[in-house]
Amino acid sequence: MQSPLYSKHAQQYDTAVTDNVYNAKFERPTLQSMIGELEGKDVLDLGCGSGVYVDFFIAKGANKITCVDYSSAMVDIVKQKYAQRVEAYVQDAAQGLPNVNSNSIDLIVSPLMLHYIEDLTPLFTDIARVLKPEGQFVFSTHHPFGDFECSQTGNYFERELLHDEWNTIGEPVKVSFYRRSLTELTQGLMEHGLVISQISEGQVGEDVKAIDPDAYAFLSTKPNFIFIKSQKL
Ligand SMILES: C[S@@+](CC[C@H](N)C(=O)[O-])C[C@H]1O[C@@H](n2cnc3c(N)ncnc32)[C@H](O)[C@@H]1O
Numbered sequence: 001m002q003s004p005l006y007s008k009h010a011q012q013y014d015t016a017v018t019d020n021v022y023n024a025k026f027e028r029p030t031l032q033s034m035i036g037e038l039e040g041k042d043v044l045d046l047g048c049g050s051g052v053y054v055d056f057f058i059a060k061g062a063n064k065i066t067c068v069d070y071s072s073a074m075v076d077i078v079k080q081k082y083a084q085r086v087e088a089y090v091q092d093a094a095q096g097l098p099n100v101n102s103n104s105i106d107l108i109v110s111p112l113m114l115h116y117i118e119d120l121t122p123l124f125t126d127i128a129r130v131l132k133p134e135g136q137f138v139f140s141t142h143h144p145f146g147d148f149e150c151s152q153t154g155n156y157f158e159r160e161l162l163h164d165e166w167n168t169i170g171e172p173v174k175v176s177f178y179r180r181s182l183t184e185l186t187q188g189l190m191e192h193g194l195v196i197s198q199i200s201e202g203q204v205g206e207d208v209k210a211i212d213p214d215a216y217a218f219l220s221t222k223p224n225f226i227f228i229k230s231q232k233l
Pocket of ligand 1: 049051069070110116
C-alpha cells in the first residue's frame with residue numbers, strides 16, 4: 001500500500017524530515033543510539049525513504065550500504081544523492097528480500113516501515129535468512145498502544161488497517177497503515193529466531209520544548225513509536 005506521501009510528495013518528504021521533530025529530533029536519534037559498531041559492516045536500509053540514514057552509516061564506517069524501498073521516487077532520490085556509494089533499488093518488502101544473498105548482511109535497519117506491511121511473515125523469514133549469524137535487525141515502528149487510540153474495532157489483539165491524514169509536508173496527505181499488537185510484533189521476531197536485546201519508546205530532545213511545545217508535550221507523555229533491536233541466533 002503506497003501513500004502519495006512517499007511517491008508524489010517524495011521530494012517534499014525528504015526536505016521535511018531533514019530537521020523536523022518526529023523524524024530528526026525523535027526517531028533518528030533514538031534508533032541510531034541503538035546501533036553499535038559499523039566499521040566494515042554490510043548494512044541494509046529497509047524502507048530507506050530518501051536515504052536520511054545513509055550519512056550516519058558512512059560516518060560510522062559501514063562497508064557496503066544497500067537501500068531498498070517500495071517507492072521508485074524515493075529510490076531515485078537516494079541514487080541522486082549517493083550514486084557511487086550506495087546500491088539502491090525498488091523492492092516491496094512485503095514480498096521479502098529475494099535479491100539479497102543468504103548470510104550476507106551484518107545489520108538491517110528499518111526506520112518506520114513495518115506498519116505498512118500487513119503480514120510480516122515473508123519479510124521476517126527473509127530477514128532471518130539474509131542476516132549473518134549474530135547479525136542484527138534494528139527497527140522503529142508505530143507504538144501499538146499509540147495506534148490503538150485510533151482503533152475502530154476496539155479489539156487490540158486483532159490486526160487493523162487504519163487511515164489517517166498527516167501534515168508532515170505542511171499539507172494534509174492521506175496515509176494508511178496497519179496497527180498490530182505488541183505480542184504479534186515481538187512473537188513474529190522470536191518465531192524467526194530473532195532475539196530481542198533492547199526495546200525503547202524513545203526520548204524527545206529537550207530542545208524540542210522551545211521549537212515545538214505541543215510536540216514536546218505529546219512525545220514526552222504519550223507512546224508514539226517503539227524501537228526494537230534484535231539479533232539472529
Ligand atoms: C515513514 S517513511 C520512512 C523512510 C525512511 N526510513 C526515513 O526514516 O525517513 C516509510 C518508507 O517506507 C516505504 N515503504 C512503505 N511500504 C513499503 C514496502 N512494502 N516495502 C518497502 N518500502 C515500503 C515508503 O515508500 C517510505 O519511503
